[in-house]
Amino acid sequence: MRVGLRVNGTFHEVDVEPRALLVHVLRGLGYRSVRVGCDTATCGACTVLIDGRPAKSCNLLAVQVDGAEIVTAEHADGLLERLRKSFNAHHAAQCGYCTSGMLMAAYALLSRRERPSEDEVREHMAGVLCRCTGYQNIVRAVVEA
Amino acid sequence: MFPPELDYVRARSLDEAIGVLASREDAVPIAGGQSLVPLLKLRAVSPGLLVDIRGLKGLGGVDVGGPIRIGALATHGDIEGHAELRARCPVMAEAASKIADVQVRSFGTVGGSLAHADPLADWPPVLMALDAEVHVHGPSGSRAIPMGDFVRGPYTTALERGELVTGIVVRDCPRGAAYLKYAYRHGDFAVVAVAAALRADGGHVSEARLAAIGVADRPLRLGQAEARLAGVPVSEDAFADAAEAAARSVSPPDDHRASSGYRRALLATLVKRALRAAAGR
Ligand SMILES: Cc1cc2nc3c(=O)[nH]c(=O)nc-3n(C[C@H](O)[C@H](O)[C@H](O)COP(=O)(O)OP(=O)(O)OC[C@H]3O[C@@H](n4cnc5c(N)ncnc54)[C@H](O)[C@@H]3O)c2cc1C
Ligand code: FES
Ligand code: FES
Numbered sequence: 001m002r003v004g005l006r007v008n009g010t011f012h013e014v015d016v017e018p019r020a021l022l023v024h025v026l027r028g029l030g031y032r033s034v035r036v037g038c039d040t041a042t043c044g045a046c047t048v049l050i051d052g053r054p055a056k057s058c059n060l061l062a063v064q065v066d067g068a069e070i071v072t073a074e075h076a077d078g079l080l081e082r083l084r085k086s087f088n089a090h091h092a093a094q095c096g097y098c099t100s101g102m103l104m105a106a107y108a109l110l111s112r113r114e115r116p117s118e119d120e121v122r123e124h125m126a127g128v129l130c131r132c133t134g135y136q137n138i139v140r141a142v143v144e145a
Numbered sequence: 146m147f148p149p150e151l152d153y154v155r156a157r158s159l160d161e162a163i164g165v166l167a168s169r170e171d172a173v174p175i176a177g178g179q180s181l182v183p184l185l186k187l188r189a190v191s192p193g194l195l196v197d198i199r200g201l202k203g204l205g206g207v208d209v210g211g212p213i214r215i216g217a218l219a220t221h222g223d224i225e226g227h228a229e230l231r232a233r234c235p236v237m238a239e240a241a242s243k244i245a246d247v248q249v250r251s252f253g254t255v256g257g258s259l260a261h262a263d264p265l266a267d268w269p270p271v272l273m274a275l276d277a278e279v280h281v282h283g284p285s286g287s288r289a290i291p292m293g294d295f296v297r298g299p300y301t302t303a304l305e306r307g308e309l310v311t312g313i314v315v316r317d318c319p320r321g322a323a324y325l326k327y328a329y330r331h332g333d334f335a336v337v338a339v340a341a342a343l344r345a346d347g348g349h350v351s352e353a354r355l356a357a358i359g360v361a362d363r364p365l366r367l368g369q370a371e372a373r374l375a376g377v378p379v380s381e382d383a384f385a386d387a388a389e390a391a392a393r394s395v396s397p398p399d400d401h402r403a404s405s406g407y408r409r410a411l412l413a414t415l416v417k418r419a420l421r422a423a424a425g426r
Contacts (some may be wrong), residue, residue, distance in 0.1 A: 001153065018195065019185070039146050041260035051224065053251035055411055061180050061250065063153050064175070064197060070298060105247070126331045127246025 003066045007031060008075040024058040026072065033100040038079040039114075044128030047101040048072050054127075067136075073100035073121045073134050078118055083116035086123070086145035087138070094132035101128040106142045148185035152194045159204065159282060161311070162196050167284045167307030173197050174309060174370045176218060177252035178243075189352040204256070206310055209233050213315040217256025225250060233426070234318035236340070240271040243324065246332045256310040262363075264299045265334040269364040271324050273356035274340035277315045283308030299362050317381040319344050319352070323416045323422035327340075335359050336403050341419035343379075350374045350383065355419070358396040360412050370416060381425055388416040 003025075004013050012029055023046045026034045026064055037045030041059040048057050049071035051068055073080070083106055086092070093099045102125065109124045116124070121142045124133075130138060156162035161288050166172050171193030173174035184190045198204065198218070207227045213226065213234055216289045225241035244250060244258075244267050246321035258268045259279060272279075272292040273417065284307045292313075295303050304310070311355045326338035337359035345351040353374035355367040375382045397408035 017150070019148040019151055021182075038187070041179070045408075047248055050251070052247045056248045058248075060178055060197075061148070061153070061175075061182065061275070063155075063201065064178055066155075077180045099340070108247070124175070124247055127248045 001063055001066075003062050003064070005029075005065070005068060005070055007019045007070045014062075018061065018063050020062050021058055022062045022065060025062040026057060026070070031074055035097060035100060037097065037101075038086060042129070043098070044101040045098055046104065047128060049104060049105040049108055050110070052108075054105055056127075066098045069102070073103045079110055083107060083142070083145050084109070086141040089143035090134065090137045090144070091143035092138040098128055098130040098132075102130065102138055106145070109142070110145065118142070146186040148182070149188055149191045151185075151192055153197065154194065154297055155197045157200075158282070159198075159201055159311070162198050162201065163283055163307050163309060165194070165196050166309070169194055172219040173385070174260075176254040176257040177189070177220060178255060179249050179253035180263065198230045198309065199254075213237075213318060214312055215255055215315075216312045217310045218254050219246070219256075221250035221253050221255070221258075222247065224255065233322070234275075234315060234322075236271060236275070236318070236322035236324055237315075238254045238340070240267055240324040240340070243267060243326045243338075244348065255313060259313070260302060260304060260310050262296050262300050262302045262304045263334070264296075264361075264363050265358050265373055266339065266364075267324070267326065267335065267358075269296055270338060270340040270356040270358050271368055272315070273364060274322065274342040274354045275315045275318055276342075276354065277313050278311045279310060280281075280314060281308045282311045287311070293366055296363050302311075302357060318342075319423075321345070321426050323426065326413060327411055327421065337408050337415060339412065339415040339419045341416070341423045343374075343420060343423040345379045349376055349378055351376075353387070354418075355391065355416060357391070357395075357412055358414070359403075360395040360408055362398065365395065367391045367416070374420075381421075384417045384420040384424075387420060388413040410413065 035041035035045040046058040173192040177196045205216040208214040221241045231238040277292045322342040342354040370387040392413040397405045399405040
């Protein structure tokens with residue numbers, strides 16, 4: 001099936017099998033920040049924004065989001081740049097596997113709310129798991145971004 | 146993990162979707178895909194054709210003008226974030242916010258959750274306590290099914306072949322309603338959860354509805370506990386009495402997640418707390 005996706009502002013038209021998962025299609029297009037962690041909709045490493053809302057790309061078929069506007073951690077804009085700098089400054093990554101999912105969850109929250117409280121950050125980011133950092137620095141990085 | 150090979154069609158109208166679903170034995174609808182895609186990946190189901198209903202107009206949205214009407218395609222996130230609904234029926238926003246995580250709530254729909262009928266899904270107990278109706282449309286027309294009759298067992302509902310959930314209607318949402326969910330980890334399915342709806346008149350209970358998950362193979366209305374509350378003064382003693390009646394009325398399953406006794410004890414505690422929370426609103 002022909003599917004059109006606008007990823008970080010660039011339009012792609014791709015031929016996909018209906019059973020293809022969005023995460024695999026995005027990686028195939030070169031968006032390697034989008035990672036497969038658990039492959040069971042649990043860890044959030046594959047989180048991207050779809051029409052402004054965060055979603056797990058391992059748990060959607062690409063055909064379901066034909067025509068959608070997608071944002072991945074490769075995106076370049078002021079907010080993502082601010083978040084990247086803040087993650088760096090607060091040592092919010094160790095192995096880095098969860099980081100693109102964390103960035104996308106944070107990006108989704110900060111695009112809707114300028115100054116979220118620590119509790120809001122924790123609640124909103126609960127769908128991305130980190131097995132290294134213990135979360136403290138990630139939460140601080142988002143609160144202070 | 147990859148889903149099996151399948152065909153896919155995007156339905157352009159409700160009638161077209163129903164026509165395809167009724168005529169092809171191997172066709173299943175897909176809404177948000179948040180329960181179906183995992184099943185496809187596990188090859189627990191292998192439909193020949195997916196009929197995508199997510200783009201159908203008129204099946205989404207939240208309307209609080211008269212009775213509360215929520216379209217089948219409204220996502221958990223839509224319900225959580227709807228300011229007027231939160232003002233009119235806070236327990237629905239409360240319940241939505243306890244489902245999974247923000248990512249799942251962006252796509253998962255209330256209609257999909259009801260049709261999937263996971264025994265631990267959060268909407269059924271809440272909608273049972275609110276005495277909601279499930280509206281469905283199929284090859285032989287439309288009908289409304291009381292929420293209490295909709296779930297027939299684990300992953301089993303009153304839906305007939307070719308029928309789709311089109312929405313839910315809540316005619317009466319008491320302010321005094323609460324949903325308490327106990328899970329081992331944030332965003333997990335419940336071990337036990339309780340929904341309570343309470344109305345009082347002159348300090349006495351005039352109406353009490355209670356429903357729970359995690360204490361049977363399907364959501365349960367707690368009739369015996371409700372009966373204990375009829376007409377009694379709103380008090381901690383009454384809540385404790387109802388909690389005890391609730392615990393005595395169930396035979397919870399014993400499994401790797403929790404023993405039967407633990408579930409029973411949790412039920413009593415959650416009934417008490419849910420009634421207390423409902424009474425305080
Ligand atoms: C990680 C994770 C955690 C979760 N945690 C929870 C939780 O804590 N509590 C909870 O309640 N749920 C939880 N869920 C399930 C989630 O709520 C799903 O959104 C919901 O169960 C299904 O909605 P959907 O729109 O995604 O349906 P789909 O996955 O698209 O469909 C599910 C089933 O319903 C059928 N269907 C869909 N729409 C209709 C319709 N309108 N009419 C008839 N049949 C239809 C499909 O054919 C399919 O059989 C979780 C899911 C995930 C992935
Ligand atoms: S890979 Fe998608 S949630 Fe873990
Ligand atoms: S930094 Fe390693 S999983 Fe988060």
